[in-house]
Amino acid sequence: MSALSLPLANHLLVALPSLADSLFARSVALICQHDDDGAMGVVVNHASEYTLGDVFEQMEIDCESADLRAVPVLNGGPVHTGRGFVIHDDASAWDSSLAVAEGLFLTTSRDILEAMARGEGPRNALVTLGCAGWGAGQLEQELAEDSWLTVPADAALLFATPLDDRWQLAATRIGVDMSRLTGYSGHA
Secondary structure: OOOOOOOOOOEEEEEOOOOOOHHHOOOEEEEEEEEOOEEEEEEOOOEEEEEHHHHHHHOOOOOOOHHHHOOEEEEOOOEEEEEEEEEEOOOOOOOOEEEEEOOEEEEOOHHHHHHHHOOOOOOOEEEEEEEEEEEOOHHHHHHHOOOEEEEEOOHHHHHHOOHHHHHHHHHHOOOOOHHHOOOOOOOO
C-alpha cells in the first residue's frame, strides 16, 4: 500500500465534482475491503430501478411486508451487477459475511435476505446490486488526482440519512461544502 493512503475499509469515498467517471458522479461509496491488492466497496446513495420486492420475487422468497418490499435497492457499482450485497449492522452468523468494522458487515448470501423477508433480519440494512472495485494502486491514484474525499463511515449516514442527502452530508462531516467547489452544479 502506498504512503498516500491508509487502509480505507470503513471509510466513505465521496466523489468530488472533478471526478471524470460519470458512473461515480456524486457518489458515496463505502469501502468494505482495502489492501495491497486493491479495494472493494459499494455505492450507498444511488437508487436502482429495483425494489426489495423485485429481488424477493426474482429469488422466489416470500415477503408479506409491503413496506419492506417497497424499499429501494441501490446501484452498488458497475462490477458484479447481477449480485446482491447487503450492508448491515447484525453480527449474526450469516453465510458469506465480511466484517467491515465493529458493528458493520457486508453479506452476499441468500440467508440474510430470507431472514429479512421473515422480519428476522438486521435492524439496519442496505441492499445493493453490484459493487465497485479498484485494482492495486488504482484507488490511491484516484485519491492523488483529487477525485475523492475520504470520510470515516458512520451508521447514521448509512442507515438514517435520505439517499439524496448523503453526498453533501458525507462531505460536511469533514468540513467540506460541495456547493463551494469548482465543478459543482446545484439543483434548481
